[in-house]
Amino acid sequence: MRRYRTSLALAAACLLASPGWAQVPPSAAQISRYTGLHAAAQRGDLAQLQQLLGQKAELNSRDAQGRTPLHVATFARQPQAVRLLAGAGADLGLLENDRYDAVTIAAVADDEATLATLLALGASAQLTTSRYDGTALIAAAHLGHDGVVRQLIAASAPLDHVNNLHWTALIESIVLGDGGPRHQRTLAALVQAGANLQLSDRAGNTPLQLARARGYREMVRMLESAGAK
Structure with missing residues (x-):
């Protein structure tokens, strides 16, 4: 029982210090100070972007938080601006100061359109990102x-x-989820894809044990049906 309490306490502590909360989009004050590519990317102003790119503006310039115009366009849900910047040669894998890439930014925002654009353009879903040494998949699953x-x-x-x-x-998907339909569908997708069902947390708890400890009956059923122990 002690190891379950340890996992529960850790999960509670991490809810306010987890990938979704650590990400910092540009503030209104920062946006108001943007110029050049950053400003055009934030607005999704394609004509201005094209003009600036024609003038050889620095594609991977950074704001005070280390965000490139591509990061800003992603935060602003501007997939066409993302496409234009990428086509001009913007680096799709750069990390901003909190170590988020554009793919993880879109994943945390639940922005499927911008994510699809990034992935179609060749952005990687395999990078290690964030202060937690995680991935876009971990952030989205949580x-x-x-x-x-x-x-x-x-x-x-x-x-x-x-x-x-x-x-x-x-x-x-279990320890930082609510056990509801979206986290159930997330778990189902991971199980179907072949995620390891036996990898345990730091206290030695398996996913099945963690789901049982939280009373997530549908997750328990899915895990048991898949052969989890």
């Missing part, structure tokens, strides 16, 4: 963004990456 999870799985995201909290995407 938030129950099941459509995003399916996109990332299809893009060969690492199913069994273990972050520095000693959690996988499958574990986060």
